[in-house]
Amino acid sequence: MTGLSVTDFAAEARAVLDTPVWDWLDGGAEREWTVAGNRAALDRVALVPRVLADVSACDTKTTLVESGANLPVAIAPVAYHRLFHPDGELATARAAATAGVPFTVGTLSSVGLDELAATGAVLWFQLYWLRDRGRLLDLVRRAEEAGVEALVVTVDVPFMGRRLRDAANGMTLPPTVRAALLDEGSSGRAHRRTQDASAIASHTAELFSPAVTWHDVAWLRERTRLPLVLKGVLDPQDAVRAAAEGARAVVVSNHGGRQLDQAVPAAMALPAVAEAVAGLPDARFQVLVDSGIRSGSDILAALALGASGVLLGRPVIWGLAAGGESGCARVLSLLETELRNALGLAGCPDLRSATRLRVASMPYFPGKTP
DSSP: OOOSSTTHHHHHHHHHSOHHHHHHHHOOSTTOHHHHHHHHHHHTEEEEOOOSOOOSSOBOOEEETTEEESSSEEEOOOSOGGGTOTTTHHHHHHHHHHHTOOEEEOTTOSSOHHHHHTTTOOEEEEEOOBSOHHHHHHHHHHHHHTTOOOEEEEOSOSSOOOOHHHHHHTOOOOTTOOOGGGTOOSSSGGGSOOTTSOHHHHHHHHHBOTTOOHHHHHHHHTTOOSOEEEEEEOSHHHHHHHHHTTOSEEEEOOGGGTSSTTOOOHHHHHHHHHHHHTTOSOTTOEEEEOSSOOSHHHHHHHHHTTOSEEEEOHHHHHHHHHHHHHHHHHHHHHHHHHHHHHHHHTTOSBHHHHTTOEEEEOOOOTTOOO
16 A cells, blocks of 8 residues: 555555446446536635644544544445455444544444444444334344444435446345345345346345435434434535434435436535524534545535535545555545645634635636646
């Protein structure tokens, strides 16, 4: 691992992963315009630095939802980490514990909750809305018993978007990888190859309910003591409704461009969402963001646009594929270095001052990414 920036790890991951696995990680829905749009939107954010501030010791500590964090970063839920490294989520959780940031365990984790709790990481749990409510509540109870600190409900996946790379590859789980929290073996739907179709998409179509509504969020709120985070919100009205239904935070996200192609880039949606919730009675309500974050300056841009913090997905998995726990740890360490550098050069001694930075728009350079 020789990367000097987070994006260097993408090439290292591509070199060691089989094409179907890389495509599953790297790809998006249909034409993948939203995948590209997420990056383009962040590339257009220009920060207006302040000067003559004491930045000799920039403070990056914060609270995300109700969890302390050394950085304004949580690890986003990504399914089946053992596709990328034999240690899977164990490696990622240990790296998160070392970095002092929350780790979000996915419903489709390939490692069990008890094993992950034993790593000492601060855990959040991501919940897909299952058709079987008994099974769904069982997952919530197991998360509570494992000491999870927040429940992240993914609300933008009534079913998986059309991911054409996965269909072309006939993406199928190998026998060594399974959905550990769903008590399934290695002969389930996700392991049965179908020509011109993703077995993983077929599996989730069997599991996920496309009929979930705000009433279901209220139903869940009454049945758990964990703070709720709704992930996949892009419209300001939905963010306000989330707060009214008792959520503690939303994640402005288009699922990394993997659901509705041509959905608004997260960085474009973020300011309006942040403005809509700014005057809510619950001053603790937070707006987080994911989709396209690749650097410390991206994190700074997200804070300036109104976020309290970011969720990081693909870059952590690049590190996992490239070097297991040490690769994940290196990615998170680079992000900390980059964020401290960006804060100092922008005249921000702490994260609160970053939220007061003015933003402008970078000029557009045809054929060149800034």
